[in-house]
Amino acid sequence: RPVLLSVICHPPQNYPLYIRSVPTENELKFHYTVHTSLDVVDEKISAMGKALVDQRELYLGLLYPTEDYKVYGYVTNSKVKFVMVVDSSNTALRDNEIRSMFRKLHNSYTDIMCNPFYNPGDRIHSRAFDNMVNSMMMQVC
Amino acid sequence: ITEVCGAKRVGYFGPAQFYIALKLIAAAQSGFPVRIESIKNELPLPRFMALKNDSEVRYGTPAELHGVKFQVPHATLEKNSYKRTDEGDKQEPKSPPMSPICSPPASPSTYQRIPLTYGYGKSRSGLEQHHGAPYEVRHPTHQQDGSSSGNYGAKPALACSTLSRSLSVEREQPDSSAHYSDDPWRITEEQRDYYVNQFRSLQPDLNSFISGSVAKNFFTKSKLPIPELSHIWELSDVDCDGALTLPEFCAAFHLVVARKNGYQLPETLPETLLPDYLQAASLKPLRDCALFDSYSESLPGSQQPRDFSRTEKTSAEEVPDNSALLQDTNKDDKQALNLSTAVKMIPKEFQHLTVKTAAQEPNALKARPRSRSYSSTSIEDAMKKGEEPPTPPPRPQKSHSRASSLDLNKIFQQNTQAVRSGWLPPPPPALPPRPCISQTEQVSEVEIHSQMNRPPSQAEENSSAKKEVVLAQPPSKPTRRKLRTEAQGLETPELSPTINVTSSLPAVKPHLPVQKQSSKQKRAIQTAIRKNKEANAVLARLNSELQQQLKEVHKERIALETQLEQLRPVTVL
Numbered sequence: 001r002p003v004l005l006s007v008i009c010h011p012p013q014n015y016p017l018y019i020r021s022v023p024t025e026n027e028l029k030f031h032y033t034v035h036t037s038l039d040v041v042d043e044k045i046s047a048m049g050k051a052l053v054d055q056r057e058l059y060l061g062l063l064y065p066t067e068d069y070k071v072y073g074y075v076t077n078s079k080v081k082f083v084m085v086v087d088s089s090n091t092a093l094r095d096n097e098i099r100s101m102f103r104k105l106h107n108s109y110t111d112i113m114c115n116p117f118y119n120p121g122d123r124i125h126s127r128a129f130d131n132m133v134n135s136m137m138m139q140v141c
Numbered sequence: 142i143t144e145v146c147g148a149k150r151v152g153y154f155g156p157a158q159f160y161i162a163l164k165l166i167a168a169a170q171s172g173f174p175v176r177i178e179s180i181k182n183e184l185p186l187p188r189f190m191a192l193k194n195d196s197e198v199r200y201g202t203p204a205e206l207h208g209v210k211f212q213v214p215h216a217t218l219e220k221n222s223y224k225r226t227d228e229g230d231k232q233e234p235k236s237p238p239m240s241p242i243c244s245p246p247a248s249p250s251t252y253q254r255i256p257l258t259y260g261y262g263k264s265r266s267g268l269e270q271h272h273g274a275p276y277e278v279r280h281p282t283h284q285q286d287g288s289s290s291g292n293y294g295a296k297p298a299l300a301c302s303t304l305s306r307s308l309s310v311e312r313e314q315p316d317s318s319a320h321y322s323d324d325p326w327r328i329t330e331e332q333r334d335y336y337v338n339q340f341r342s343l344q345p346d347l348n349s350f351i352s353g354s355v356a357k358n359f360f361t362k363s364k365l366p367i368p369e370l371s372h373i374w375e376l377s378d379v380d381c382d383g384a385l386t387l388p389e390f391c392a393a394f395h396l397v398v399a400r401k402n403g404y405q406l407p408e409t410l411p412e413t414l415l416p417d418y419l420q421a422a423s424l425k426p427l428r429d430c431a432l433f434d435s436y437s438e439s440l441p442g443s444q445q446p447r448d449f450s451r452t453e454k455t456s457a458e459e460v461p462d463n464s465a466l467l468q469d470t471n472k473d474d475k476q477a478l479n480l481s482t483a484v485k486m487i488p489k490e491f492q493h494l495t496v497k498t499a500a501q502e503p504n505a506l507k508a509r510p511r512s513r514s515y516s517s518t519s520i521e522d523a524m525k526k527g528e529e530p531p532t533p534p535p536r537p538q539k540s541h542s543r544a545s546s547l548d549l550n551k552i553f554q555q556n557t558q559a560v561r562s563g564w565l566p567p568p569p570p571a572l573p574p575r576p577c578i579s580q581t582e583q584v585s586e587v588e589i590h591s592q593m594n595r596p597p598s599q600a601e602e603n604s605s606a607k608k609e610v611v612l613a614q615p616p617s618k619p620t621r622r623k624l625r626t627e628a629q630g631l632e633t634p635e636l637s638p639t640i641n642v643t644s645s646l647p648a649v650k651p652h653l654p655v656q657k658q659s660s661k662q663k664r665a666i667q668t669a670i671r672k673n674k675e676a677n678a679v680l681a682r683l684n685s686e687l688q689q690q691l692k693e694v695h696k697e698r699i700a701l702e703t704q705l706e707q708l709r710p711v712t713v714l
Contacts, residue, residue: 113383114353114378116353117370117371127375127408
């Protein structure tokens with residue numbers, strides 16, 4: 001059951017800083033999905049207007065006729081977007097779990113930011129981050 | 142091989158994994174595929190290149206012994222735990238019962254370290270243990286050693302000459318030694334002192350933090366690639382606050398040093414490098430750092446330094462505090478020394494950069510060519526150490542030319558300071574802002590003149606300095622003053638930007654008698670200074686010219702912009 005995770009840089013570039021998917025086939029399709037979902041994310045951000053946008057969750061319910069999967073989004077205060085694609089057959093995943101996963105991601109991301117050797121906008125190569133993501137994805141799959 | 146034998150899975154090489162790995166090596170070398178089944182075959186002993194006879198024997202015996210054991214249980218065994226207990230059982234008659242988890246790492250860890258260490262002889266004693274020598278559970282750290290050694294993984298091929306060397310040398314491992322010298326992740330006292338001094342140079346208050354950017358600049362000088370530095374930071378900044386406390390800094394520094402000496406970085410921070418551990422450890426009394434000799438500088442290549450560590454120790458050093466130290470080196474301490482040796486090699490680079498000494502001067506300063514004395518307790522010695530590398534450090538990394546010329550300037554300042562006095566107070570931790578290089582260069586030149594007190598060279602260098610002074614931009618005058626006053630108390634404050642040179646001469650002359658060094662050294666230093674001055678002069682001139690151009694271009698641009706504004710009377714602001 002595919003799960004894909006991506007961390008996307010803040011606007012205006014909106015390129016991915018980190019993409020990880022389990023399993024790794026069909027990755028391109030997920031990349032595409034993530035990219036298209038960015039539009040929806042942006043739309044939601046602007047809709048929020050002045051309100052705080054952290055802990056925000058986006059449930060897209062994007063459904064293909066052949067495959068179905070859900071796309072979740074999360075935006076930090078600095079407009080860094082986390083996008084997660086999970087298979088709809090994975091009904092075990094509940095809202096709370098998704099939220100907690102995003103929270104963990106956010107924490108790890110801030111840890112990366114604290115590293116002076118990391119330049120914001122670079123791709124994320126941190127092993128700690130990788131480990132955290134791996135463990136999270138193992139949990140889900 | 143690592144994966145097959147299961148070390149990857151458990152994270153370290155227990156005896157079972159170790160034996161399996163050896164058998165797999167033999168299998169691979171005999172052309173069999175690397176699979177568990179291969180172990181079943183009758184295999185010749187694994188061949189490790191450049192192995193001396195006695196070590197071959199030693200390696201042979203355990204493999205044989207366990208090879209025998211392997212044949213029988215293997216058919217029924219799964220990979221790891223079962224085998225391990227088997228091995229454990231069989232081992233029992235030979236040695237006190239080993240718990241599969243925590244006991245073995247003595248030998249495997251040393252084995253793992255063999256490709257990387259400079260003579261950690263633990264493997265020898267470790268192998269002896271296989272033969273039934275009383276097995277001492279070495280250190281509680283072995284557990285985490287194991288986990289870190291798991292990363293060293295399948296490097297048996299690298300065993301090579303380091304293995305032979307370490308095996309052929311008799312090493313007694315004093316278990317009671319407080320230095321656990323076989324553990325590269327454990328910081329010895331000397332290293333700790335060194336790290337603390339470095340910390341102090343960056344941040345005088347030992348209880349406070351080093352900020353991320355400061356630490357970044359500092360560690361960047363170690364010339365490790367940025368991803369590795371990033372990983373090191375990740376490991377050592379345990380509380381992830383973007384700043385390094387003293388124990389975090391020591392851990393980070395230690396990791397840098399280890400990395401430069403060829404160790405792979407662990408995936409997780411070894412226990413001995415945890416801040417809590419380090420803080421507790423820092424309360425231990427300072428060990429007499431009598432071990433540290435001068436080491437010849439060497440690149441932290443993996444194979445070379447062990448030879449260096451040998452030669453280093455035996456080379457005669459003229460520094461007084463070293464002569465006694467040399468005699469102290471015994472096998473006991475060699476292991477501690479070895480990593481520290483390696484450590485010292487790195488600090489050289491650091492010091493070379495942090496202290497920023499001129500390249501040619503160290504040779505002249507000390508009669509002995511390249512050795513350095515390491516006394517971790519004084520910055521003066523540390524500086525001397527830093528002065529020794531004979532060639533100017535290449536600074537290719539993130540710094541641009543500006544920074545490197547800054548360094549040169551600082552070099553002269555620092556160096557002359559050291560020469561002058563037994564200069565103990567640490568150098569100013571951060572370079573003061575230097576808006577204009579030409580100014581600083583002139584300043585440093587002037588300062589150096591006064592410091593070195595060499596009238597003839599002064600005359601010639603003063604004239605060149607004068608030229609640069611003329612090119613000076615007025616707004617930088619206050620900067621120059623600031624630099625000067627902060628750097629030397631003795632500098633005559635009346636040196637004005639334009640007249641400084643001439644007035645400096647008379648002010649400087651009284652200092653002449655202060656400097657009493659051998660004339661040979663002086664001359665060498667002089668020539669070095671002269672060359673550097675010339676280089677500086679050229680660069681400064683170029684810089685000022687470019688700045689002039691820049692100014693003009695700016696003016697043009699402003700003019701054009703105002704024109705544009707005028708031509709567009711209606712603009713939406």
